Amino acid sequence: MDWKAVYGDFSDLPKSEQHSLFQAIKDTLFPEPKEDIANMVGEIREVRFSSGLACVHCGSVNIKRNGKYRSRQRYICKDCGKSFNDMTASPISGTHHPHKWLKYFQMMVDGVTLPKIAEKLEIHVSTAFYWRHKILIALRSIGFSTLKGIIESDETYFLESNKGKKSVTHRKPRKRCGKAKKRGISKEQISVVVAHDRNGNVLSKVAGRGRITAD
Template identity: 40%
Template sequence: MDFSMSGVTKELDILKQLFEKLSDTDKQAFLTSASSKEQVKKVIEQKKVTNCPHCQSTHFVKNGTKCNNQRYLCRDCKKSFVEQTGTILYNTQKDIEVWEKYIHCMIEKYPLRKCAEICEINLATAFTWRHKILDALQNMMNEVELDGIVQADETYSTISYKGHHKDFQLPRPAHKRGTRAGKRGISKEQVCVPCGIDLDGKSVAKISNLGKQSLKGLQKVLNGKVAKDSVFVTDSLRPYQKLSLDMNLSHIRIPRGKRAVGTFNIQTVNSYHSRLKNLIVHRFKGVATKYLNNYLVYHNFVNFAKDTLANKEAVLLDFIRKTMCTIKSADVAKRPAIPV
């Protein structure tokens, strides 16, 4: 007999008896509370250790515990490791409950100071955690493939050197946030960001180059990201036509001055751009160009992907527990000022 299942059955019987004793009003209140998304406890599967994170060998054994964490010893490279080795959570000084709070704050798009206050962590820690998580999320977005009706368009962002300049010298005079580029129109004072979306809530976006869009820049971001037999809908920019031929896609071009060709348009990707700029300019008060690719991934996952916020929290927490990402806190700010 399975005594564990027997115990669960008895507990359920007791709960049923207690529930039946409630008034109709109390029953309704209880059911409403239990079904509320905010009350649902996220159950995250424990990461299954399949190989050594140091040498990828599958020849390892258990090697005791430390701080309630199971340790393992690799028989080949002789190094020890735990479940979290090589992930964001390795060497963290905070409990997983704090990370759960922080991920909730990220999904709600709270600014860093509010995240730090809610999670009771330092502001610098809140900043580092955000970019460690977004660096890991890049791995998820690298697997995205757009299909069906795929809309593509580019947007531009003025180069920003926001942040501390302890080890960095500005290549131009400093100015206040929001100041327009010195040159009119599209220039190399701006980064070009090609974006592709489909109607199922999947999206890809990345900085491609400085200044005006080019075929090489489009290939860098969209090549290999659109499934065969998809319908590629763009504006009349010539490089899109060349890209569609390279990828052997059906191509619908929206002529200049028109909003649609039949039922095809690029309004969804235009809305994507609008929500992206609202996130960056209004919610986060501008971001440094060196972090822009991370905020593009942030926007893709939080703003554009089709799922409930509660499910996104669970997916993201599970993802960072299981995904290899070894970036160090000291390296977060050392990335190139313009990542092209």
């Protein structure tokens, strides 16, 4: 079989299939440069360990290099005996497709929908969903939700919802929204504080049940 025979069949494919085939051939002929990954790992190392390398499990600085695995430097902690690499405990640790993360970030920032992202990156929708949560958790953990300068805040109340729970044990279940038993604000409500600063950073947090106290 020569290329002309293959190309002859090519035009019989629907347009979307043609695109997929083209992408597959392109990926085979010009494998994605791994440079961006190497750079990314370098940057991660710089940021994470800017104040010196430390064990991600126990915080000890008594560590040494312990070989490489899949081109990632590994370290071992002399105190707790556990090992880690530059990406351990970061959102992209354990991922099989580090190079897809860069594109994922970009698309997430651009507001592309999860099914679209999954299709483009050829990952499962549940993987896309899982990644998004990893990213959001990571953003929250590095304190993107701190406010500066002049802050305005207000609170709002929602009836407690146990939607999705198999059984509600601490009170009688309500049917479709329903109403609170007591009038006004009571322990049946969940209070949420919303605050924003003059830079447009918004923070919202569950404050607890019932009327909000100064704390």
